[in-house]
Amino acid sequence: MAEHEHVRVAVIGSGFGGLGAAVRLRREGITDFVVLERAGGVGGTWRDNSYPGCACDVPSHLYSFSFAPNPDWPRSFSGQEHIRAYLERVTDTFGLRPHLRFNAEVKRMTWDAERLRWDIETTGGNWSADVVVSATGPLSEPKLPDVPGLDTFPGKVFHSARWDHDYDLRGKRVAVIGTGASAIQIVPSVQKQVEKLTLFQRTPAWVLPRMDRPIGAAERAVHRALPFTTKLRRGLLWGIRELQVQAFTKHPGELGFVEQLAKRNMARAVKDPALRAKLTPDYRIGCKRILLSSTYYPALAQPNVDVVASGLTEVRGSTLVAADGSEAEVDAIVFSTGFHVTDMPIAERVVGPEGKTLADVWSGGMQALRGASAAGFPNWMTIIGPNTGLGNSSMILMIESQLNYLADYLRQLDVLGGRVALDARPSAVRAWNHRVQERMKRTVWNTGGCTSWYLDASGRNTTIWPGTTAEFRRATRRVDLAEYAVLRAADAQPGAGAENAEVAA
Numbered sequence: 001m002a003e004h005e006h007v008r009v010a011v012i013g014s015g016f017g018g019l020g021a022a023v024r025l026r027r028e029g030i031t032d033f034v035v036l037e038r039a040g041g042v043g044g045t046w047r048d049n050s051y052p053g054c055a056c057d058v059p060s061h062l063y064s065f066s067f068a069p070n071p072d073w074p075r076s077f078s079g080q081e082h083i084r085a086y087l088e089r090v091t092d093t094f095g096l097r098p099h100l101r102f103n104a105e106v107k108r109m110t111w112d113a114e115r116l117r118w119d120i121e122t123t124g125g126n127w128s129a130d131v132v133v134s135a136t137g138p139l140s141e142p143k144l145p146d147v148p149g150l151d152t153f154p155g156k157v158f159h160s161a162r163w164d165h166d167y168d169l170r171g172k173r174v175a176v177i178g179t180g181a182s183a184i185q186i187v188p189s190v191q192k193q194v195e196k197l198t199l200f201q202r203t204p205a206w207v208l209p210r211m212d213r214p215i216g217a218a219e220r221a222v223h224r225a226l227p228f229t230t231k232l233r234r235g236l237l238w239g240i241r242e243l244q245v246q247a248f249t250k251h252p253g254e255l256g257f258v259e260q261l262a263k264r265n266m267a268r269a270v271k272d273p274a275l276r277a278k279l280t281p282d283y284r285i286g287c288k289r290i291l292l293s294s295t296y297y298p299a300l301a302q303p304n305v306d307v308v309a310s311g312l313t314e315v316r317g318s319t320l321v322a323a324d325g326s327e328a329e330v331d332a333i334v335f336s337t338g339f340h341v342t343d344m345p346i347a348e349r350v351v352g353p354e355g356k357t358l359a360d361v362w363s364g365g366m367q368a369l370r371g372a373s374a375a376g377f378p379n380w381m382t383i384i385g386p387n388t389g390l391g392n393s394s395m396i397l398m399i400e401s402q403l404n405y406l407a408d409y410l411r412q413l414d415v416l417g418g419r420v421a422l423d424a425r426p427s428a429v430r431a432w433n434h435r436v437q438e439r440m441k442r443t444v445w446n447t448g449g450c451t452s453w454y455l456d457a458s459g460r461n462t463t464i465w466p467g468t469t470a471e472f473r474r475a476t477r478r479v480d481l482a483e484y485a486v487l488r489a490a491d492a493q494p495g496a497g498a499e500n501a502e503v504a505a
Contacts, residue, residue, distance in 0.1 A: 004119070004120075004125070004126035004127050004128050005034075005125070005126075005127050005128075006117070006127070006128045006129070007032050007033050007034050007127060007128075007129050007130075008030060008032040008033060008129065008130050008131065009025060009030060009032070009033035009034075009129055009130065009131045009132075009133060009410075010033065010034055010036060010118065010120055010127055010129035010131070010132050010133070011025075011033060011034070011035045011036065011132075011133045011135055012035075012036050012106055012132065012133065012134045012135055012136055012346070013035075013036075013037065013044060013134070013135040013136045013137060013140070014035050014037040014041075014042040014043070014044060014091075014100060014135075015042075015043060015044015015045055015046065015047075015087075015135065015137050015140075016044060016046075016065075016087070016137075016395070016396060016399055017044070017135030017137055017383035017384055017399050017402075018035055018037070018044065018133075018135035018383070019035075019042060019087060019090055019091060019096060020065060020135075020383070020396075020399050020400065020403050021035075021133045021135055021383060021403060021406060022035050022094070022096045022099055023065075023067065023068075023090070023094045023096070024403040024406060024407055025410075026094060026095070026096075027067075028407050028410065028411075030410065031099075033099055033129075034099055034100075034101050034127060034129075035096065035099050035100050035101065036101050036104045036105075036106060036120070036122055036124075036127070037100060037101065037102050037103075037104060038103070038104065038105030038106070038123070039102065039103070040102050040103055041102065042087055042088060042091050042100070043084045043087050043088075044087075044137055044140065045137060045139045045140060045161075046080055046083045046084045046087060047084055048140070048161050048162070049080060049160065049161050049163075049182070050080055050163055050165070051160045051161075051163040051182060051185070051186055051189075052163075052185075052186060052189035052190055053185035053186055053188065053189030054079065054080035054182070054185060055077055055078065055079040055080060055185060055212075056077055056078055056079075056080075056083060057077065057181060057210070057291070057292045058077075058393070058394045058395075059076055059077060059237050060073035060075065060076060060077060060078040060082075060215075061073060061230060061233045061234045061237060062234055062237040062238060062241075062393070062394040062396070062397075063078070063083070063394050063396055064086060064234075064396060065090065065396060065400065066234070066396075066400060068089075068090050068093065068094075069227065069230045069231065069234070070086055070089075070230075071220055071223030071224045071227070071230050072220050072223075072224070073215055073220075074214065074215055074220075075212055075213065075214055075215060076211070076212055076213050076215060077210060077211075077212040077292075101122075101124055101125070102124070103123065103124045104122040104123060104124030104125060105122055105123045105124070106120060106121070106122050106346070106349055107121045107122060107123065107349060108120075108121045108349050108351065109121070109132060109349060109350055109351065110351040111351065111352050111353045111377065111378060111380075112128075113353040114489070115128075115419075115489065116130070116378070116379070116419050116420070116421045116487060116488075116489045117129060117130055117379075118130075118131075118132045118379065118380065120132070130379060130413075130421075131379045131380075131381070131409075131410065131413070132379065132380045132381070133381050133382075133383060133406060134346060134350070134380065134381070134382040134383065135382075135383040135384070136344065136346045137383075137384055138339065138341040138344060138384055138389070138463070139161075139339045139341070140339065140344075141339055141340040141344070141345045142159040142160075142161045142162060142335075142337075142338075142339055142340075143337050143338050143339050143340050144159060144335055144337060145177075145312070145335070145337055147312055147313070147314065147315055148313075148314050148315070149314050149315035149316055149317075150315045150333075152315065152316075152317060153315050153317070153318065153333065154317065154318055155318060155330065155331045155332050155333065156331070156332040156333070157332070157333045157335070158333075158334065158335070159334075159335045159336075159337070160182040160183070160186060160334060160335065160336045161182075161339070167332065169190050169193050169194050169332065170193045170194070171193075171194070171195050172194050172195060172330075172331040172332050173194070173195055173196040173198070173328075173329060173330045173331045173332075174190065174194045174196070174197050174198070174330060174331065174332045174333075174334060175197075175198045175199075175200060175312075175320055175328060175330040175332070175333045175334065176197065176198070176199050176200070176334045176336055177200045177311075177312050177333065177334065177335045177336060177337055178200070178201075178202075178335065178336035178337045178338070179199070179201045179202070179203065179204060179205045179336075180205065180289075180291075180336055180337075180338055180453075181289060181291055182336045183199070183336035184205065184207060184291050184293045184296040185293065185296075186334060186336060187199060187296060187299050187300065187305075188293070188295035188296055188298070188299035191299040191302055191304065191305055194304065195304065196304050196305075196306070196330075197304060197305045197306070198305075198306045198308060198320070198328040198330060199300065199305065199306070199307050199308065200308050200310070200311060200312045200320070200322060201278070201279075201307055201308060201309055201310070201311075202310065202311035202323075203281070203288070203450070203451075204278065204279045204280060204281045204309075205281065205288060205291045206259065206262045206281055206285040206286075206288070206290050206291065207262060207265060207266070207290075207291045207292070207293055207296055207297065208258070208261060208262050208265055208290060208291070208292055209265050209292070209293075209294045210292040210293050210294045210295075211292075212294070238393070238394075238397070238469070241392055241393040241394075241469075242393075242468050242469065242470060244392050245392065245393075245467065245468045247286070247444075248286050248391055248392060248443060248444050248445070249439070249442065249443045249444075249466050249467060250442055250443075252284055252286065252442075252443070252444035252447055252448060255284060255285050255286050255444060258285050258286070258290075259284070259285045262285060262290075263280070265297070266279060266280070266297055268297075269297035269298045269300075269301055270297050270300065270301050271301070272301065275300065275301065275307060278307050278309040279297070279300070279307070281450075282449070283448050283449040283450035284444055284447070284448035284449055284450075285444075285448075286391065286392075286444040286445070286448060287444050287445060287447075287448025287449060287450035287452060288448075288450050288452045288454075289391060289452075290391075290392070306328070308322045308324070308326050308328065309324070310322035310323040310324035310326065311323050318330060318331070320333070338453050339453075341453050341454075341463060342365075342366060342453075342455070342456035342457070342462050342463060343359075343456070343457075344366075346358075347359040347362055347366075350377060350380065352376045352377050353376070353378075354376070356376070358374060358377060361374065361375075361376060361377075362374075364458070365456050365458060365460050365462050366385075366386035366456070366462040367386050367387075367429055367430075367432075367433040367462065368382060368385045368386045368424070368429065369424040369428050369429045369432050369483055370405060370432060370475055370476050371384075371385040371386055371387055371388035371398075371402065371465070371472075371476075372385055372402055372405055372406070372409075372476070373422075373423075373424035373429075373484070374424060374429070375423065375424045375425065375426040375428075375429045376423065376426075377423070377424075378421035378422060378423040378487055379413075379421040379422060379423075381402075381405075381406055381409065383399055383402050383403075383406075384398065384399065384402070385402075386433075386462050386463070387433075387436045387440075387461075387462060387463065387464060387465055387466075388402065388465050388472070389454070389463045389464045389465060390464065390465060390469070391444075391445060391454075391464055393469055394469075397469040397473075398465065398469060398472060400473075401469070401472050401473040401475075401476045402476060404473070404476055404477055405476040405477075405478075405479065408477070408478050408479045409422065409479050412479050412481060416486060418488060418489075419488065419489040420486060420487065420488050420489075421486075421487040422479075422481075422484040422485070422486060422487070423484060423485045423487055424483060424484055424485075425483055425484060425485055428482075428483035428484070432483075436465075436466060437460070437461075439466040439467065440461050440464070440466045442466075443461075443464070443466050445461055445464050445466075446461055
């Protein structure tokens with residue numbers, strides 16, 4: 001490996017997870033760290049996703065760090081530009097800029113079992129680190145379907161997370177592929193501009209009204225003058241969502257009432273019975289993420305919109321062909337087809353002590369101890385790891401719980417002293433994963449009758465946490481050393497090598 005800089009901690013990614021980790025490191029008194037970011041700015045998914053209408057479906061005061069409250073959110077559900085601006089402020093407020101290394105995409109990180117450290121190769125230089133915190137996030141690598149003939153399409157093609165702002169959609173015939181969270185925001189945002197919009201819908205979504213509104217100047221002033229009101233608002237939003245969890249995880253039948261609300265929402269905007277039939281899901285609400293929009297259904301009811309109730313299967317020149325045989329001539333294709341969630345590309349770049357990649361180890365499905373540590377990859381932790389996702393609340397709550405775990409992990413290394421590493425025991429990972437999967441069996445995500453991006457290729461849910469955020473916080477409050485093998489290396493002269501051994505914890 002070429003010349004490199006050594007740090008105690010290397011954080012990969014500068015979205016909510018990476019910036020949160022950086023803040024927590026500083027609060028723990030650790031300043032010997034870098035944040036390696038492949039792009040030229042912070043923000044993660046809120047930097048990359050800048051498509052028209054991009055916004056969060058979690059209320060603003062819950063979708064922010066507890067240690068960095070924002071009394072000035074302009075709307076109850078914030079847009080992409082407001083969230084990205086918030087992350088820029090967090091970066092400046094907590095003095096993170098000196099730690100940021102932009103345009104440094106990780107190409108490979110390899111565990112050095114002799115020196116007990118990670119060697120990291122990036123496009124912006126090389127580093128080594130005692131501990132790696134992977135915060136690349138599950139919504140970072142766009143997923144494009146393998147459609148025959150797509151390479152022959154003469155028009156414009158892009159993914160929603162790589163929006164081409166130089167391409168003018170006005171007056172164009174546009175196809176949107178997919179009906180997930182991004183599609184329901186894009187469709188109403190571009191429908192009025194385009195000549196014709198064709199939505200290829202493989203599976204319809206359940207959509208509830210989006211109760212969004214501006215937050216007035218007086219309301220914001222109260223939050224600034226009385227900070228406890230911001231905390232109270234956040235607490236109420238959190239509590240409501242905690243109370244909803246049982247319906248998702250233990251009693252999916254209770255969601256039938258919510259289905260009726262969603263059907264009424266559709267009926268108000270869509271008068272055509274044939275279109276309503278196309279848009280009505282045949283699975284239990286909550287099995288896929290419940291979407292929020294007050295403009296999606298009205299847009300679909302417009303005369304310049306056509307809903308194809310079938311997935312895209314072939315492209316013939318400028319003609320798109322659906323599985324049901326219907327065709328559409330278009331000038332541009334926008335793929336809103338999600339991300340590599342259960343097969344995160346970063347896993348192919350993490351190489352353990354035996355030369356196996358994390359992708360090799362996870363080939364049968366992702367699993368990590370308490371969503372953070374993978375067996376065989378010492379001193380490597382992931383933020384928003386396996387089974388830490390949520391179906392009804394704010395991921396920032398889960399991130400902060402994992403930051404608590406990270407902080408205690410680093411304290412344990414300090415207490416153990418010397419050149420030391422922790423490697424999750426395979427038995428502990430299996431036990432944790434077994435408990436999670438057993439609880440998953442009753443949830444709406446597994447029993448609701450749908451196929452979602454929560455499930456991996458074998459149909460196993462490796463994405464969602466089957467409990468409350470309070471339960472997860474309790475589970476990640478402390479590191480249990482009994483769940484780890486302690487690896488030690490004897491001090492050695494440079495180039496003389498070192499011995500390492502597993503010590504029973």
